Amino acid sequence: MxxxxxxxxxxxxxxxxxxxxxxxxxxxxxxxxxxxxxxxxxxxxxxxxxxLGGLADLRAIAFDSQHGLRVGALARHTDLARSPELRTHTPMLAHMAARMANPQVRNQGTLGGNLCYADPATDPPTALMALRASVVLAGPDGERTLAIEDFLVDYYATALGASEILKEIRVPPPAPGSRGIYVRHLRTAAEHRPVANLALVVERKGAVCTRARLVVGAATAVPCIAAKAGEYLTGKTVTLEVAAEAGRRLAQEITPISDLRGDGAFRRAIVGVIAKRAVAEAFGLDWKGAQA
Amino acid sequence: MSKHVINVTVNGEAHAVEVPAKRLLADFLRDDLLLTGTKRGCETGTCGACSVLIDGEVVKSCLNLAVQADGRSVTTVEGLGQGTNLHPLQTSFMEQGGLQCGYCTPGFLMAAHDLLSRNPSPSEEEIREGLSGNLCRCTGYQGIVDSVKNAAEKMHGR
The missing domain is CATH 3.30.43.10 (Uridine Diphospho-n-acetylenolpyruvylglucosamine Reductase, domain 2)
Structure with missing residues (x-):
């Protein structure tokens, strides 16, 4: 060094x-x-x-029903995982934070640091994009707010300005009855960086999907919204076959990266499968008991 | 390169030491304080052999600068027991085959300590998850999992 x-x-x-x-x-x-x-x-x-370790103000986590969730950029992954606000209002985010990386990294790494580093092989950006999160950037001339999809630009690149600091992450209040699911795929249990991941937020009336937002990450340079799969699901009565078709459509609409950890075809295949399973789970369907 | 006097409590003892900004916490503990129980393993944040507690929470000391520990309390494996009076985790690792070569053991002990401080009676799955930041190339992990389970029973009289 x-x-x-x-x-x-x-x-x-x-x-x-x-x-x-x-x-x-x-x-x-x-x-x-x-x-x-x-x-x-x-x-x-x-x-x-x-x-930035001395900026204690940037570590707070708060929720109110009008503005939703506000997470200080220096909140650690452990803080997110244990936060009563997250566990109550956005359990998908708490679940994600409790499983990413490993205990030592979760005790030290921060949500803001994770987002600004913009490593594609990680978990929070995918979950946050599915939850329609935004980031607050503070600079010498004041603050601006960007949607997370505008903040994450490319492989290790963000829209953070040269004199700006990421201050806060905001997540709007969840729609009544909505459900979020986050799935990560690791090549081996000992590997802590996902080769592909998927976050899903659905709203439903019984077995009918009224709104769906699916986001793929780690398999792509930055997380991407699978809009076609979301449109396909909207208005459908969700069965295992519908879940499988959503997975197939999602796999076709992403542009996967190829690297030492997995080539593009492998990542495409994996995201199709994890999407199918996540959709099935969101609608209480047993994909494990069904034929693949 | 800036130098900084850090005030850090290590295993209950207060230290004020001048360090260069780039001194890693692992190197500070081993080379400045001569506490060589903390091991340098991969030095890339993968193996967990350098795990220590900062303010009671386990972190990897190869991923921390010594200046980040300023004003905080660090516990290393030397701080777990007192002389020959070993911590229950240490006796359980001895009794249950929790180590072979022993290089990874200090790191596993610190990760297990963090786990049991938050979850006194963990399930096997919770133990494996709690130790997922540490690698052992000898035991195949079963002995380590058994050791932590055994220590939890001893410590909480199950």
């Missing part, structure tokens, strides 16, 4: 001022679980590290 100066701002305003004056020589540091690896491999070589 190359040498660097370490700054620890006490307030968000101070952190923004440091980032504005130091420019690209400086690097924001939240939990550090991913960034330290990059720095030690000399993939990231900041002259200055601006450590």
């Amino acid at each position: 190359r040498d660097f100066d370490f700054l620890k701002p006490a307030t968000l305003a101070e952190a923004i001022a440091m980032r504005s004056s130091l420019g690209e020589e400086a690097c924001l540091f939240a939990g550090g679980t991913a960034l330290l690896l990059g720095m030690r491999q000399r993939l990231v070589n900041p002259k200055t590290v601006i450590a």
Whole structure:
């Protein structure tokens, strides 16, 4: 690891001022679980590290029925997993946070750090996109809010400006009766980075799907909304065959990445299967007992 | 490169030590404080051999800078027992075949300690999940799972 100066701002305003004056020589540091690896491999070589660990205000998690969920960018994955607000109002997000990576990383890594690093082989962006989340970015001239699909630009690239800091993640209140499901696929139980994942939020009247939002991640450079599969499901009485057809359509509409961990065809096949199972589960159907 | 005096409590003892910004917590513990119970394994956040507790929660000390521990309390494997008076987790690992070569053991003990502090009577699945950030290349894990289960029973009189 190359040498660097370490700054620890006490307030968000101070952190923004440091980032504005130091420019690209400086690097924001939240939990550090991913960034330290990059720095030690000399993939990231900041002259200055601006450590955000002292900004206690950015760790809060709150919910109200009008605005929904507000998660401070420095809330750790453990904080999300244990939050009564998440477990009550967006259990899918709490469930996701409780299973991502491993206990040590969850105790240190933050939601904001995860989003800003924009590693595709991770869990939170997919779940947040299905929940229609947005991010609040604070800069020298004030704040702006972006939908998460506008924030995540590409492989390790976001829309975060050179003098901005991600302050908060917002999730609108869930529609009454909606249900969220998050599924991740690991190549082996010992691997902590998903090769493909899928998040689904459905609204239903009995067995009829009235609204569906399916998002695929890890299999693609940034998570993508599978709009065609969602349209297909809307208005349908969901059976195992309908779930399987939604999976087939979803698999065809994504542009999968190929890398050492899995080629595109493999990822396409996997997301089709996990989508089928997630849709079936959302409608209380037993895919395990049925023929594949 | 900036240097910083950090105030950190390690195994109950307060230290004020000057470190360069890039000193890893694992290196600080081993090379500055000579607490070599914490192992450097993969040094890429994969194996968990360097696991320690910060404010009671398990983290990987190869993924932490020493400056991040400023003002906090660190517990290493040396802080689990007192001399020959071992922690129940340590005696259970000895009795239940929880180790062979022993290199991964300090990390497993710290992860198990975090797990049992939050969940005093974990199921086998919960134990495996709680230890999923640690690798062992000798035991095949069953002995480790048995050890943690055994320690939980001892500690909570099940």
